[in-house]
Amino acid sequence: xxxxxxxxxxxxxxxMQYRSAAWAGVATQFFWGFISIMVFKAFYxxxxxxxxxxxxxxxxxxxxxxxxLAFIMLWFxxxxxxxxxxxxxxxxxxxxxxxxYGFWYAKLLAQRLSSALxxxxxxxxxxxxxxxxxxxxxxxxxxxxxLFVITxxxxxLLLVAISMFLYISVFITLSPxxxxxxxxxxxxxxxxxxxxxPLMPLWLQKIAYVLPFRWTAxxxxxxxxxxxxxxxxxxxxxxQLVYLLALLWLGKLALNSVLKRVVVQGG
Amino acid sequence: MNLYFKYLLILFKSQMQYRTSFWLLSIGQFFIPFSVxxxxxxxxxxxxxxxxxxxxxVALCFAIxxxxxxxxxxxxxxxxxxxxxxxxxxxxxxxxRPRSTFLQVLGSKFEFTRIGRLAQSAIVLLWALNxxxxxxxxxxxxxxxxxxxxxVLIFTGIxxxxxxxxxxxxQGLEVANxxxxxxxxxxxxxxxxxxxxxxxxxxxxxxxxxxNYLPLLFILGKTNGNEVLYMLTPVLGSLFILxxxxxxxxxxxxYRSTGS
Amino acid sequence: MIKVEGITKSFKVxxxxxxxxxxxxxxxHREHTIVEALKDISFTIEPGEIVGYIGPNGAGxxxxxxxxxxxxxxxxxxxxxxxxxxxxxRVEYVKNIGxxxxxxxxxxxxxxxxxxxxxxKDIYKIPQQEYQSTFDLLVETLxxxxxxxAPVRQLSLGQRMRCEIAASLIHNPxxxxxxxxxxxxxxxxKIAVRQFIKTINQEKGVxxxxxxxxxxxxxxxxxxxxxxxxxxxxxxxxxxxxxxxxGSQKTITADYRKNPNPIDIAGTSVISWSPEHVVLSIxxxxxxxSEVITKLSSQVELLDVTIESQxxxxxxxxxxxxxxx
Numbered sequence: 049x050x051x052x053x054x055x056x057x058x059x060x061x062x063x064m065q066y067r068s069a070a071w072a073g074v075a076t077q078f079f080w081g082f083i084s085i086m087v088f089k090a091f092y093x094x095x096x097x098x099x100x101x102x103x104x105x106x107x108x109x110x111x112x113x114x115x116x117l118a119f120i121m122l123w124f125x126x127x128x129x130x131x132x133x134x135x136x137x138x139x140x141x142x143x144x145x146x147x148x149y150g151f152w153y154a155k156l157l158a159q160r161l162s163s164a165l166x167x168x169x170x171x172x173x174x175x176x177x178x179x180x181x182x183x184x185x186x187x188x189x190x191x192x193x194x195l196f197v198i199t200x201x202x203x204x205l206l207l208v209a210i211s212m213f214l215y216i217s218v219f220i221t222l223s224p225x226x227x228x229x230x231x232x233x234x235x236x237x238x239x240x241x242x243x244x245x246p247l248m249p250l251w252l253q254k255i256a257y258v259l260p261f262r263w264t265a266x267x268x269x270x271x272x273x274x275x276x277x278x279x280x281x282x283x284x285x286x287x288q289l290v291y292l293l294a295l296l297w298l299g300k301l302a303l304n305s306v307l308k309r310v311v312v313q314g315g
Numbered sequence: 316m317n318l319y320f321k322y323l324l325i326l327f328k329s330q331m332q333y334r335t336s337f338w339l340l341s342i343g344q345f346f347i348p349f350s351v352x353x354x355x356x357x358x359x360x361x362x363x364x365x366x367x368x369x370x371x372x373v374a375l376c377f378a379i380x381x382x383x384x385x386x387x388x389x390x391x392x393x394x395x396x397x398x399x400x401x402x403x404x405x406x407x408x409x410x411x412r413p414r415s416t417f418l419q420v421l422g423s424k425f426e427f428t429r430i431g432r433l434a435q436s437a438i439v440l441l442w443a444l445n446x447x448x449x450x451x452x453x454x455x456x457x458x459x460x461x462x463x464x465x466x467v468l469i470f471t472g473i474x475x476x477x478x479x480x481x482x483x484x485x486q487g488l489e490v491a492n493x494x495x496x497x498x499x500x501x502x503x504x505x506x507x508x509x510x511x512x513x514x515x516x517x518x519x520x521x522x523x524x525x526x527n528y529l530p531l532l533f534i535l536g537k538t539n540g541n542e543v544l545y546m547l548t549p550v551l552g553s554l555f556i557l558x559x560x561x562x563x564x565x566x567x568x569x570y571r572s573t574g575s
Numbered sequence: 576m577i578k579v580e581g582i583t584k585s586f587k588v589x590x591x592x593x594x595x596x597x598x599x600x601x602x603x604h605r606e607h608t609i610v611e612a613l614k615d616i617s618f619t620i621e622p623g624e625i626v627g628y629i630g631p632n633g634a635g636x637x638x639x640x641x642x643x644x645x646x647x648x649x650x651x652x653x654x655x656x657x658x659x660x661x662x663x664x665r666v667e668y669v670k671n672i673g674x675x676x677x678x679x680x681x682x683x684x685x686x687x688x689x690x691x692x693x694x695x696k697d698i699y700k701i702p703q704q705e706y707q708s709t710f711d712l713l714v715e716t717l718x719x720x721x722x723x724x725a726p727v728r729q730l731s732l733g734q735r736m737r738c739e740i741a742a743s744l745i746h747n748p749x750x751x752x753x754x755x756x757x758x759x760x761x762x763x764x765k766i767a768v769r770q771f772i773k774t775i776n777q778e779k780g781v782x783x784x785x786x787x788x789x790x791x792x793x794x795x796x797x798x799x800x801x802x803x804x805x806x807x808x809x810x811x812x813x814x815x816x817x818x819x820x821x822g823s824q825k826t827i828t829a830d831y832r833k834n835p836n837p838i839d840i841a842g843t844s845v846i847s848w849s850p851e852h853v854v855l856s857i858x859x860x861x862x863x864x865s866e867v868i869t870k871l872s873s874q875v876e877l878l879d880v881t882i883e884s885q886x887x888x889x890x891x892x893x894x895x896x897x898x899x900x
Contacts, residue, residue: 412669
């Protein structure tokens with residue numbers, strides 16, 4: 049555990065060295081959130097039929113997306129890992145005493161955590177103090193908030209498990225770019241990053257609910273605003289756990305089989 | 316200029332060495348705006364219209380901005396990645412050659428893979444134009460052309476400003492993304508859907524409005540008044556690049572007095 | 576041809592912070608120190624000279640080269656090179672100089688070397704005929720025929736450096752600035768590069784200013800040495816003088832028929848001894864090497880004798896010591 053704590057600390061330090069980058073990143077995300085909200089506001093103004101999610105809930109959704117972007121976007125790249133796989137230096141990694149899946153998982157997790165920790169506070173705080181109706185609102189009650197934190201963290205674990213597949217796929221495609229593209233575009237779309245899941249046409253929503261992506265972002269954010277009721281949220285937690293365990297198990301299997309191939313082929 | 320095309324040739328030869336990567340990246344560059352456009356499509360399916368604009372009108376706006384963006388990403392790539400040039404110390408080499416720094420940086424990179432995005436926006440453009448009841452005239456066609464080229468110049472100007480920042484610090488460059496990626500995401504909708512001061516900022520400071528709202532109204536036949544004036548509005552916007560150029564020169568001077 | 580007078584240059588350097596608390600503080604405020612890189616540097620170089628510009632790391636060598644090549648603008652002083660002030664009229668001035676930065680490449684990485692040369696021809700606007708004759712000469716003297724069609728990324732460092740030097744001369748400059756040109760090269764390549772520089776200097780009269788840490792480069796090429804330390808010009812003169820001043824030590828190595836008696840000659844100190852082999856160190860200002868050999872031959876039956884001057888590295892180290900840099 050201590051190892052992971054120090055990994056986190058180093059990443060935080062590195063993050064703070066690039067102070068302007070941190071502020072610039074926050075500003076970018078803030079702008080993005082603002083624009084999205086304005087677009088939706090314009091859509092909602094003359095909505096003929098009442099949309100399935102209220103504007104207030106949508107605004108919360110968008111700010112949470114921006115604040116916790118590191119917890120949802122798949123575009124995060126660990127070039128070190130990519131190089132390791134494509135160059136074949138994986139042999140060195142296999143000599144480590146730790147379980148490879150666990151080691152990489154921890155590394156990816158630390159990256160996302162450290163990135164989010166730096167950026168979520170400014171965005172959340174600023175968004176909270178914006179004038180109505182742009183502001184981020186508090187969750188309806190404490191229980192909802194607790195549920196939100198649980199679902200968010202589970203969502204993060206789920207996301208890292210999904211992203212492990214990204215790296216595993218590179219063993220097969222040997223092209224980081226190719227894998228990243230497919231995962232990135234599809235994953236982010238179905239997590240609700242391009243269009244919030246409740247606003248998708250019904251047939252598309254059905255697909256989104258089957259895929260694991262929405263459980264990392266769309267689900268926790270709607271728990272927060274109360275759009276998803278508390279009882280539904282609890283059920284959702286169990287579904288998240290099921291997905292998580294399934295993906296972890298499949299991920300380990302996949303990694304082992306892919307590594308076996310590497311060993312058989314002589315590296 | 317002739318020299319610029321020679322630069323492009325050598326860069327093309329370089330990139331062709333990595334053919335698979337090129338195709339993968341190009342395809343990816345197609346699907347990224349494609350997913351954004353899909354989102355747009357579904358939103359219109361649900362809402363029908365946005366502040367009086369219908370789907371195909373917004374699609375036209377979308378296509379124009381994305382075309383301008385993709386073209387500028389191709390041409391101004393050297394400025395976009397200028398930070399790596401500075402970090403590697405290769406800008407010294409630029410200063411030791413008897414050509415303008417602008418031309419050399421412009422010729423230092425050309426991102427051919429952005430063809431993917433260009434293709435996607437071209438398809439959207441054709442689809443939108445096909446479904447819009449526009450009464451075409453030479454003036455309108457020229458206006459469309461100006462809109463795209465002015466967009467390219469505006470984006471290039473922003474890339475230049477971001478590159479100039481590198482002379483002071485190579486950190487915090489992400490801010491430029493607010494105006495390039497952010498500008499694109501914002502300007503893909505007609506500006507009047509936004510809050511007044513946003514629309515004003517992006518008309519008078521970073522003049523996306525000149526390639527977005529007024530000429531768009533004109534092409535769609537929703538305006539009265541002098542045709543030529545509407546046609547020239549984008550050209551006004553393209554003047555944006557002139558102060559950017561001056562800022563670039565200022566940056567080069569700073570580099571030369573303080574070193575790397 | 577090159578006239579440098581009173582050049583001064585200072586830099587502001589940001590202070591780096593350590594630890595989490597300091598790092599968080601620095602998010603708001605950065606501190607700076609001022610480094611005086613060059614203090615009142617003056618020298619004159621005549622056309623056709625090869626000058627070695629030496630000094631420890633951070634002494635200001637690269638800064639001086641950058642000023643002379645027009646990249647950097649100094650804080651004070653004047654510089655006149657071939658009638659130009661390098662940092663003014665940059666585009667005009669730069670046509671007449673060639674620069675080689677040791678660790679950076681000016682060639683386009685993934686395409687054949689010859690493509691880079693052709694693009695340089697267009698950048699420098701060299702007429703085709705002139706280009707062709709210069710090109711042929713460079714390919715011949717640097718032996719580039721086999722590598723000219725290979726992409727740069729496939730070349731070894733030595734091959735690449737030869738191409739870099741050729742690229743810097745493709746426009747026939749009158750002055751060549753070399754910033755650490757032999758760094759990282761193997762012995763054979765180093766010799767080839769040195770030989771080539773000597774050749775173009777002798778045949779085309781190209782003035783060469785060379786910075787290097789490899790003193791053998793200096794020894795092979797430059798008879799004039801300018802030493803810079805901590806921003807100040809400390810020595811400007813001949814290599815011969817340097818030798819006389821610091822290089823009076825010589826080592827005499829002798830092999831002889833087995834003789835159990837240890838060697839003891841006045842005015843020498845024994846570095847190592849065995850019954851068949853001895854290495855002596857003498858100070859030529861005090862003792863003549865010929866005297867020592869005579870005395871040696873009277874004590875043992877000499878088979879082979881070698882006299883070596885002090886390696887130039889030692890001379891330079893002593894030079895640095897004297898100036899405390």
